[in-house]
Amino acid sequence: MNKIIECVPNFSEGRDLEKVEKIVDCFRAKKGVKLLDYSSDSDHNRSVVTVIGEPESLKNAMVKAIETAVELIDLTKHTGQHPRMGAVDVVPFIPIKNTTIKEADKLAKEVAEEASNKCSLPFILYEKSATAAHRENLAAIRKGEFEGMAEKMESEKWQSDFGPATIHPTAGLTAIGARMPLIAFNIKIDTDNLEIAKNIAKKIRYSSGGFRFCKAMGVELKERGIVEVSMNLTDYSKTAMYKVYEAVKIECGQYGVKIIGSEIVGLVPMQALVDSAEYYLGLEDFCMDQVLEYRLLNE
Amino acid sequence: MNKIIECVPNFSEGRDLEKVEKIVDCFRAKKGVKLLDYSSDSDHNRSVVTVIGEPESLKNAMVKAIETAVELIDLTKHTGQHPRMGAVDVVPFIPIKNTTIKEADKLAKEVAEEASNKCSLPFILYEKSATAAHRENLAAIRKGEFEGMAEKMESEKWQSDFGPATIHPTAGLTAIGARMPLIAFNIKIDTDNLEIAKNIAKKIRYSSGGFRFCKAMGVELKERGIVEVSMNLTDYSKTAMYKVYEAVKIECGQYGVKIIGSEIVGLVPMQALVDSAEYYLGLEDFCMDQVLEYRLLNE
Numbered sequence: 047m048n049k050i051i052e053c054v055p056n057f058s059e060g061r062d063l064e065k066v067e068k069i070v071d072c073f074r075a076k077k078g079v080k081l082l083d084y085s086s087d088s089d090h091n092r093s094v095v096t097v098i099g100e101p102e103s104l105k106n107a108m109v110k111a112i113e114t115a116v117e118l119i120d121l122t123k124h125t126g127q128h129p130r131m132g133a134v135d136v137v138p139f140i141p142i143k144n145t146t147i148k149e150a151d152k153l154a155k156e157v158a159e160e161a162s163n164k165c166s167l168p169f170i171l172y173e174k175s176a177t178a179a180h181r182e183n184l185a186a187i188r189k190g191e192f193e194g195m196a197e198k199m200e201s202e203k204w205q206s207d208f209g210p211a212t213i214h215p216t217a218g219l220t221a222i223g224a225r226m227p228l229i230a231f232n233i234k235i236d237t238d239n240l241e242i243a244k245n246i247a248k249k250i251r252y253s254s255g256g257f258r259f260c261k262a263m264g265v266e267l268k269e270r271g272i273v274e275v276s277m278n279l280t281d282y283s284k285t286a287m288y289k290v291y292e293a294v295k296i297e298c299g300q301y302g303v304k305i306i307g308s309e310i311v312g313l314v315p316m317q318a319l320v321d322s323a324e325y326y327l328g329l330e331d332f333c334m335d336q337v338l339e340y341r342l343l344n345e
Numbered sequence: 346m347n348k349i350i351e352c353v354p355n356f357s358e359g360r361d362l363e364k365v366e367k368i369v370d371c372f373r374a375k376k377g378v379k380l381l382d383y384s385s386d387s388d389h390n391r392s393v394v395t396v397i398g399e400p401e402s403l404k405n406a407m408v409k410a411i412e413t414a415v416e417l418i419d420l421t422k423h424t425g426q427h428p429r430m431g432a433v434d435v436v437p438f439i440p441i442k443n444t445t446i447k448e449a450d451k452l453a454k455e456v457a458e459e460a461s462n463k464c465s466l467p468f469i470l471y472e473k474s475a476t477a478a479h480r481e482n483l484a485a486i487r488k489g490e491f492e493g494m495a496e497k498m499e500s501e502k503w504q505s506d507f508g509p510a511t512i513h514p515t516a517g518l519t520a521i522g523a524r525m526p527l528i529a530f531n532i533k534i535d536t537d538n539l540e541i542a543k544n545i546a547k548k549i550r551y552s553s554g555g556f557r558f559c560k561a562m563g564v565e566l567k568e569r570g571i572v573e574v575s576m577n578l579t580d581y582s583k584t585a586m587y588k589v590y591e592a593v594k595i596e597c598g599q600y601g602v603k604i605i606g607s608e609i610v611g612l613v614p615m616q617a618l619v620d621s622a623e624y625y626l627g628l629e630d631f632c633m634d635q636v637l638e639y640r641l642l643n644e
Contacts (some may be wrong), residue, residue: 323618
């Protein structure tokens with residue numbers, strides 16, 4: 047593959063794994079498309095798929111996956127920890143190799159156009175593809191969730207960019223667009239008190255005065271009887287993993303709780319992990335060119 | 346490049362950078378060979394070059410570099426912090442991609458044969474290429490250094506494997522062989538007391554009861570007025586960077602000194618840095634397949 051774009055669609059199904067497999071199958075055994083990862087979370091009731099591909103092949107596979115998810119997922123019956131507004135909640139396209147954010151944007155719009163026609167599903171463009179500043183942020187678009195979306199879309203501010211003017215009755219609304227790579231990073235805390243996770247999330251996220259490229263929320267992990275600060279780092283080169291980890295550790299101190307561990311959901315760029323190793327090991331004058339695999343990739 | 350072997354020759358010149366450039370030039374603009382890194386240390390009076398290549402091309406470039414170094418470097422006039430026995434002190438070959446340790450071993454022997462003929466330089470096979478267990482360890486071979494090597498080689502235990510039976514008058518003896526990847530990792534300490542660095546090195550290295558895959562020595566960095574624990578980690582999957590870093594930190598406590606920083610000399614496999622990030626960030630269930638570049642390399 048010469049040109050590579052990554053796509054990380056989030057589907058609102060994390061419990062019925064047969065359904066998840068049917069959706070994921072759309073990315074399997076397709077020329078020019080490679081399924082890299084997928085993981086389902088039953089607390090979130092959500093699955094995140096990571097796939098890379100050449101633009102045209104990726105488009106066809108993604109449209110097929112949207113069709114499948116719209117058929118299988120019924121949001122009127124959906125419950126879960128993670129906020130959601132659509133069966134296919136969000137579809138970001140990320141430039142990876144020999145491509146630009148502009149090409150990712152073009153691809154997002156093509157997928158939205160084709161899938162909206164096939165499924166009568168409304169799409170709203172977000173992030174770098176957004177048509178107005180107030181429509182860039184996913185959390186702002188999603189506020190009100192599936193249940194409140196029909197009413198919200200009556201406002202001119204929240205009209206769809208592709209497809210019908212209101213929600214699909216069972217599949218809601220999908221956000222789609224181009225963005226830079228992000229890291230889904232969750233830090234787990236040894237308490238079952240959700241308020242603590244929510245408070246810490248508030249302290250570290252941008253929207254309430256925290257790190258510029260950190261989105262965060264508190265989530266209960268019922269199965270383990272603990273909570274987590276669930277984050278998206280939208281620019282790891284400026285808001286590094288070690289920074290938010292250390293900040294969460296400090297906030298924990300105030301509540302007499304401790305970090306148990308953390309988790310990266312899906313893929314992570316090598317640079318983000320190397321930055322953390324560099325910080326903790328106190329490496330002086332280190333550069334990515336010293337990483338063997340980095341050199342091999344640029345052969 | 347389909348088959349890739351790495352070579353990390355150490356040359357006993359780190360002050361006269363014109364000479365270093367002449368040696369390094371042997372790896373430049375050669376088909377099938379790529380110079381990845383080189384760094385010179387004036388305290389050590391030593392340069393470490395990292396180069397990868399296809400076996401045949403790498404052989405030709407390495408033989409040429411040995412010829413050049415033997416011409417330019419005179420060990421009878423060499424002083425430096427780092428122990429040395431040869432102008433070309435050691436030449437390890439490491440299998441990187443689509444190659445085995447056996448092929449690296451074969452290449453080491455071919456280079457030794459050709460270069461010994463061209464330069465009248467004796468070679469001793471070390472590490473995985475060694476002809477006896479007592480000849481595996483570089484420090485054991487090098488003990489006595491250039492000045493004591495002629496006498497040492499009179500013993501049957503230390504006869505050369507290729508070339509003349511005694512040292513080259515100005516270029517000494519060269520160790521050559523195949524080995525697994527290692528990491529040159531130095532930890533800097535805020536004292537000018539060399540004894541402290543030496544004592545810490547003793548505590549953490551295998552030969553005196555420390556980590557199985559750690560070689561270490563204390564070194565004075567006169568320019569900065571500090572000392573460092575200079576290490577080779579010979580199997581980072583078992584003796585990880587964070588383990589030795591934390592161990593050095595603990596030993597520092599005993600002397601009331603602190604780690605200032607650290608340094609990786611030359612290349613490092615991505616996995617070694619990821620392992621440290623994983624440890625410090627407390628990542629649960631993480632696997633290399635989540636690293637985007639790792640996946641791209643295995644496309």
